[in-house]
Amino acid sequence: MDRIDRRGFLECMAWAGTGVVWIAAGGVLSSRLITDASAADAAAGSFTFVQISDTHIGFKGEANKDAAATLQQVVDRVNGLRPAPAFVLHTGDQTHGQKAGAFDTVAEILKTVKTERIFYVPGEHDVFLDGGKEYLARYGKGTVDDRGWQSFDYKGTHFVGLVNVLKYKGEGMGSLGDEQLEWLEKDVAPLSSSTPIVVFSHVPLWAVYPQWGWTTEDAERALVSLRRFGSTTVLNGHIHQVLRKVEGNISFHTAMSTAFPQPAPGSAPAPGPMKIPEEQARRMIGVTEVAYVPGKHPLAVVDSTLG
Amino acid sequence: MKDDTRALASYRRGVVAVGVVTLLIGAQALAATPPTIGIKEFKYGPSILTVPVGTTVTWVNHDEEPHTVTSGTGAFSSAGLVNDDTFVQTFTKPGTYQYFCAIHPYMKGTLVVK
Numbered sequence: 001m002d003r004i005d006r007r008g009f010l011e012c013m014a015w016a017g018t019g020v021v022w023i024a025a026g027g028v029l030s031s032r033l034i035t036d037a038s039a040a041d042a043a044a045g046s047f048t049f050v051q052i053s054d055t056h057i058g059f060k061g062e063a064n065k066d067a068a069a070t071l072q073q074v075v076d077r078v079n080g081l082r083p084a085p086a087f088v089l090h091t092g093d094q095t096h097g098q099k100a101g102a103f104d105t106v107a108e109i110l111k112t113v114k115t116e117r118i119f120y121v122p123g124e125h126d127v128f129l130d131g132g133k134e135y136l137a138r139y140g141k142g143t144v145d146d147r148g149w150q151s152f153d154y155k156g157t158h159f160v161g162l163v164n165v166l167k168y169k170g171e172g173m174g175s176l177g178d179e180q181l182e183w184l185e186k187d188v189a190p191l192s193s194s195t196p197i198v199v200f201s202h203v204p205l206w207a208v209y210p211q212w213g214w215t216t217e218d219a220e221r222a223l224v225s226l227r228r229f230g231s232t233t234v235l236n237g238h239i240h241q242v243l244r245k246v247e248g249n250i251s252f253h254t255a256m257s258t259a260f261p262q263p264a265p266g267s268a269p270a271p272g273p274m275k276i277p278e279e280q281a282r283r284m285i286g287v288t289e290v291a292y293v294p295g296k297h298p299l300a301v302v303d304s305t306l307g
Numbered sequence: 308m309k310d311d312t313r314a315l316a317s318y319r320r321g322v323v324a325v326g327v328v329t330l331l332i333g334a335q336a337l338a339a340t341p342p343t344i345g346i347k348e349f350k351y352g353p354s355i356l357t358v359p360v361g362t363t364v365t366w367v368n369h370d371e372e373p374h375t376v377t378s379g380t381g382a383f384s385s386a387g388l389v390n391d392d393t394f395v396q397t398f399t400k401p402g403t404y405q406y407f408c409a410i411h412p413y414m415k416g417t418l419v420v421k
Binding site: 059060061062096097098099124125128129172213269270271272273275 | 349372375409413
């Protein structure tokens with residue numbers, strides 16, 4: 001990738017949307033902006049992966065007239081990474097309300113990502129119309145009982161993808177359900193407490209703003225089974241902005257959307273796409289750098305936006 | 308005097324006729340503009356609406372976020388509506404129909420058909 005100065009980089013990021021690169025080195029997770037990961041980060045035994053979220057293909061609104069174009073720009077950035085990410089996590093809401101043809105468009109664009117594999121979890125936009133039929137037909141294979149949740153190990157780190165949008169309850173909160181929680185407890189039971197854990201799901205597994213449904217009602221039971229681990233990182237989407245929280249050894253992060261921003265919790269009458277000019281929306285997509293150190297160290301977070 | 312009486316009777320018939328015509332026009336106007344429920348900022352407006360049996364109701368989503376009009380009993384269900392998409396449903400049976408948005412279940416509405 002050509003060297004560009006910081007200002008130029010921020011400007012590019014502002015209109016390109018964003019993805020987050022996660023770097024694991026010796027069990028320590030840290031995150032960088034997708035354009036900022038360089039060969040210098042590729043220490044022996046480390047690897048990188050990328051989180052993409054809330055691509056909302058089919059969205060057309062004031063803040064973004066072409067969500068496919070901004071996703072393509074993010075993919076182009078990912079493809080500029082050296083070394084290439086080991087894999088990509090998509091944390092849901094691929095489509096905007098299961099708009100016809102949207103899954104195909106996402107698949108078409110993500111086919112061009114230079115990585116070994118892309119792991120998915122669904123967002124409520126991907127499943128509400130048909131109870132997840134189309135999503136699971138496409139992405140259920142290889143997951144637990146073809147139901148969408150899954151775990152895998154990569155270079156000593158244990159990754160768990162959870163589905164919390166198929167059992168929406170009365171207040172619209174995410175929900176994991178007893179069967180998935182029981183599976184999770186069994187899945188992590190044999191692991192040593194020193195195993196770094198990464199959990200990814202669409203709706204936050206912490207109470208960001210329950211009034212807007214920005215929480216998972218039965219997440220506590222999942223977290224109980226993760227508390228004994230020295231390093232757990234929880235990656236979510238859904239709220240289209242970066243928020244973070246540290247609770248003991250568990251570090252929570254929410255990712256930005258590649259399509260449009262949503263208002264800060266409680267700052268508007270309702271959630272949903274912010275109705276702002278594209279130029280302003282792209283500034284809000286912004287830039288975040290997070291460094292995670294297991295144990296008792298706090299997160300080091302740097303957020304940069306234009307303006 | 309007789310002429311005056313006839314004239315008055317004629318005038319009264321005219322008033323009655325005008326009144327009937329006005330009622331008919333009113334009924335036609337009502338039939339031509341069936342009730343519409345707007346969806347804005349994650350709310351159905353009005354959230355409670357009463358209509359006569361046989362009424363066709365239209366929902367319009369003005370949000371950029373998709374919403375649905377989904378009956379709690381499965382009586383009717385829209386697709387995902389977005390950017391001024393509409394959902395039209397005719398209600399031929401009296402009753403109280405509770406509905407919600409399948410994507411945001413805390414959005415709730417009630418339609419009373421009498």
